[in-house]
Amino acid sequence: MIDLNHHISNYLYHCKNHKTLSPHSLKAYSIDLRQFIEFMKATNGELNRDNLSDFIAEMHKKYKPKSAKRKIASVKAFCNYLFFEGIVDNDPFARIQLRFKEPFVLPKTIPLSVISTLFEKMYGDLHKETNTSKQRNRIIRDIAVLELLFATGVRVSELCSLKAEDVDLLYGTVKINGKGSKERVVYIGNHEVIAALKKYKQLKDTSAGNSPQVFFFENTYHHPMSEQSVRHVIDNYTEKAGISQHLTPHMFRHSFATLLMEEGVDTRYIQKLLGHSSIVTTQIYTHVATSQQKEILTVKHPRNKLNLK
Incomplete structure (x- = not known):
């Protein structure tokens, strides 16, 4: 019987320092593996096929397919590590057949009209004469956050970890460090977005003085803006604008991809912009674009212009 606590700690250290996983992935691995330890306490503690099969069944019973798949994959990767390091003689997952049936769910997007309403509210609030200096500065930052999300x-997670030097407003580029430390550069082609980011950067430079700036979006303690703060910004303006749809940061990403797809942008180019390692992941947006076809063809098909008697 092996000491799971000890080896999981070593494995997480390995993931952080050798596999260079993101903090988000490390947190998920840690949660999943600690849960696995709790499950194993109720067994004989042996890392064998029977116990792993029971664990898999338990995950399928407790969680939705996507969550169960992730938790099982975390444990499988840990077992592979144990075998590779010679800690166990055999990979306990080797003779277990995994099958997952995930429901096909289209990504949730934000209609362009709703994005327009949201931005109109933010820019409208910016120009209120009753704003205090602090309120105006906060709105300038909030606009920059949402403009960059959508642009x-x-x-x-990538937005919050952007370094100050990653955003080049002279050339209109943003260097993004994505999953698996994969780097990509995205161009900002809209002058209004550039102007909003410049206004925020000018404000940030003035308030920072001689203090070093590490992150592009920082809080008052010069720590990176948290993901929860970004969600709060969206929730705040969604409520102010009277938008009933619940909006999330990831929906801006989905909308960015879907709207580009609807404009005829090549799928492989969108793949590069999103930082997807496989085009299969990007192709889900073709389903969303296809769902608009009925409306488009009903309203805009040239056959409607034929007035036959």
């Missing part, structure tokens, strides 16, 4: 399709 680049960046993940919220």
